Amino acid sequence: MVTVSRSRICTMDWISEKTSDRDMDTVRQIRFIWKPFVFIASLVPFALVIGDLFDVTGSLGANPVEEIQDRFGNWGLRYILIALSVTPLRAISHWNWLVRFRRMLGLFAFFYILMHFLTWLVLDQGILLSAITEDIVKRPFITIGFSAFLILTALAATSTAGIRRRLGRRWQKLHNWVYVAAILGVWHYWWQVKLDASDPAIYAVILVALLAYRLWRRRSQARIRAGA
Ligand code: HEM
Numbered sequence: 096m097v098t099v100s101r102s103r104i105c106t107m108d109w110i111s112e113k114t115s116d117r118d119m120d121t122v123r124q125i126r127f128i129w130k131p132f133v134f135i136a137s138l139v140p141f142a143l144v145i146g147d148l149f150d151v152t153g154s155l156g157a158n159p160v161e162e163i164q165d166r167f168g169n170w171g172l173r174y175i176l177i178a179l180s181v182t183p184l185r186a187i188s189h190w191n192w193l194v195r196f197r198r199m200l201g202l203f204a205f206f207y208i209l210m211h212f213l214t215w216l217v218l219d220q221g222i223l224l225s226a227i228t229e230d231i232v233k234r235p236f237i238t239i240g241f242s243a244f245l246i247l248t249a250l251a252a253t254s255t256a257g258i259r260r261r262l263g264r265r266w267q268k269l270h271n272w273v274y275v276a277a278i279l280g281v282w283h284y285w286w287q288v289k290l291d292a293s294d295p296a297i298y299a300v301i302l303v304a305l306l307a308y309r310l311w312r313r314r315s316q317a318r319i320r321a322g323a
Contacts, residue, residue, distance in 0.1 A: 167211035174204035243279035
């Protein structure tokens with residue numbers, strides 16, 4: 096019969112209590128310090144656009160509508176890629192807490208693409224239905240961008256914990272569409288570049304690396320499952 100001494104039980108209790116205390120501290124720090132910090136930092140590009148619009152922080156240059164649209168489009172794409180980097184970074188670093196930022200980062204991607212879309216809708220097209228449909232149908236790079244926007248809208252709308260729980264395994268399948276949105280987003284950018292494609296090429300390289308990691312992880316998980 097295995098006998099566990101009272102002192103050992105006490106020590107184990109003390110250790111697990113200590114560990115859960117530390118975990119609680121981390122959760123609290125993330126919730127009350129790091130999440131508000133990332134939230135405020137993520138609003139800086141937006142605040143700078145507003146500041147530049149009123150010539151407070153800088154200026155928007157000769158073509159303000161194009162500048163606003165370009166900045167929002169770039170930040171949207173950056174946030175899509177940042178949100179997609181969470182899983183590989185977590186796996187490499189074992190910083191499991193990173194996952195707590197993923198939803199916020201994804202929602203910021205949607206926020207900036209929504210601003211990009213609204214700039215086009217209101218300032219570029221003047222909310223003119225005929226001009227809007229013509230642009231979406233006749234300019235392929237807009238058709239691609241619009242498709243990506245529709246995907247991101249569906250993902251943002253289903254990002255709550257309640258919907259996640261209700262959809263179960265189907266939720267992950269639906270949210271894998273973020274990769275399609277990212278591919279369409281990079282393609283949309285590349286298509287409308289006239290001369291120097293180095294910026295969309297950088298986004299494309301990062302996206303290919305993220306996709307390669309995802310494929311590799313899926314294969315190795317399938318191999319582990321087959322061996323089990
Ligand atoms: C996931 C969705 C999207 C992403 C990631 C995205 C991203 C971008 C990026 C990075 C640029 C180039 C910025 C630059 O030149 O520095 C751009 C340009 C542009 N996008 Fe999007 N976009 C998306 C959706 C849309 C949608 C829905 C529309 C409108 C229906 C749209 C309309 C435009 C237009 C008109 C330009 C050219 C602006 C110019 O004249 O410079 N985009 N987009």
